[in-house]
Amino acid sequence: MENMETVPEFKLNRLRVAVIALEFISPRHRTGGVSHYNHRLCMKLAEMGCDVTAITMNAYSGELGYKLLPLFEDKEVTNRFVRYYMAPIKGRTIDFADYDLVISSGDDWAMRRSEKTWIRIMHGSAYREVQHNKKWLRKLNLSLLYVLELLSLRQSTVTLFNSKDTQTLYRSRLQDKVLHLPVDHQLFHPGEKAEDPAILFVGALDSRKRGRLLRDLFISEIKPKIPNAKLWMVCYPDEPHEGVTYYQSLSTEQLAELYRKAHIYCMPSTYEGFGLPYLEALASGTLVVSTPNPGAVEILGEGQYGVLASDEGLASALIDGLLSGDSFKDKVADGLEWARSHSWEAVASEYLSYCPQWKGAGAMETAGATQ
Known part of the structure; x- marks a missing residue:
């Protein structure tokens, strides 16, 4: 057991962050960009010393580097209807009061808010999807999702839009703003080009x-x-x-x-x-x-x-x-x-800055020294 007197203050009070990531990576089938974004966000927050829990639809068998709270543990659910409508309702059983910060990438409209800071990331708009989709049933579903997006945004502490265009489709509050998504520069960097064009x-x-x-x-x-x-x-x-x-x-x-x-x-x-x-x-x-x-x-x-x-x-x-x-x-x-200029460090720090307990770069250095 560690001596409590020698443990740095930040380690004793690690930020507890819940990331609502119903769209999540899978080892068995191809997933979209938001799923990989959610995984990378959790990884980065964990690297920065946070106690991270990803709330997902399904369990994950591989090593992640952070905690997972799957809504459906007994079977893998890939149905979009379940993700959009059933999973958020099932998520009402989650008590977010134990977390210091909640970051949501969507599908959170039915979940119960706590008094903790709740950040809603808008990766795009269902309204624009309606405009650019040709299937009438898909258009109907997207129209309903747009209404639920409006509900979600009103319930959040702050909404961060991925682009100016996305922001124009919603009634922004004073605290809401555009924050571009980051890119992983450790993965994506210049290299040698192929011999053929x-x-x-x-x-x-x-x-x-x-x-x-x-x-x-x-x-x-x-x-x-x-x-x-x-x-x-x-x-x-x-x-x-x-x-x-x-x-x-x-x-x-x-x-x-x-x-x-x-x-x-x-x-x-x-x-x-x-x-x-x-x-x-x-x-x-x-x-x-x-x-x-x-x-x-x-x-x-x-x-x-x-x-x-x-x-x-x-x-x-x-x-x-x-x-x-x-x-x-x-x-x-x-x-x-x-x-x-679009780094994960800058964007993750922006998210954490909305949490009163976050101590910024000093906290990051303390956390790094304890790992």
């Missing part, structure tokens, strides 16, 4: 990410002009084409390696609330080419840090980027510097 895409073929549009342009226009060009698609495999490679079930390290090796990152999405892959590409020293959408426009500084092209001009912009890479060195350098 390569374009990287991360997303889905037939969603608003429009992977199929990119692939069709590659086959019909880019490949004929640049015979050795490659298209790397991180998505579910589809019909084979020369020069096109599909990747599935990549680790974050493997994905980061593709970002470094690619000459261009392209995601011609119709809507991104933020577009973290754009930022990850910038941090990897890779030129970003995208069609205009709210996330791309904001992250790329309206074209200062990358190339914004219309649907009609996308193939030409990609060809130009592959053949004349030196012409875009300044954009790549500016983008790299811009990405460096």
Whole structure:
């Protein structure tokens, strides 16, 4: 047993942080960007000396480095209806009074608030999803989720929007503001490019990410002009084409390696609330080419840090980027510097700053000395 007199004050009073992360990583199937964000957030907070508990839908069999509180322990639940509606109701049984801070990435509308600080992170908007979705049943569900987002925001202590566009869709309070999402610079950093000119895409073929549009342009226009060009698609495999490679079930390290090796990152999405892959590409020293959408426009500084092209001009912009890479060195350098300002340390410290018990950098140093 440790001598209580020799234990630093911060260790005796570690911040207890609950992270509502119903969208969470899984070792058995591919998950979205928010799930990886939740995991990285928990890891970073734990590294900073916090006692972190992630509230998830399902249990996790691997080593995480923080605590897990699954809502469904007896079976794995992947149904979206359960996550959106049943899980938040089941979460009403959780008593948050034992935590110093609660950070939520969504699906928390029915959970009981305590008097502790409750931060709601808006990774995008269901309203924009309605505008860019073609399936009527999905539109109906998203419309209801938008109403629940409004309820969630009103209940939070502070809401942090991932972009200016997202903020415009909600009635902000004085304490609410835009806080860009961070990028992991230990994972995403510049490296040696592939020998053949390569374009990287991360997303889905037939969603608003429009992977199929990119692939069709590659086959019909880019490949004929640049015979050795490659298209790397991180998505579910589809019909084979020369020069096109599909990747599935990549680790974050493997994905980061593709970002470094690619000459261009392209995601011609119709809507991104933020577009973290754009930022990850910038941090990897890779030129970003995208069609205009709210996330791309904001992250790329309206074209200062990358190339914004219309649907009609996308193939030409990609060809130009592959053949004349030196012409875009300044954009790549500016983008790299811009990405460096989006660190996990800065964003996690921003979250913790809302907690009265947080002692800032001094607390971090004390925590580090005790580990």
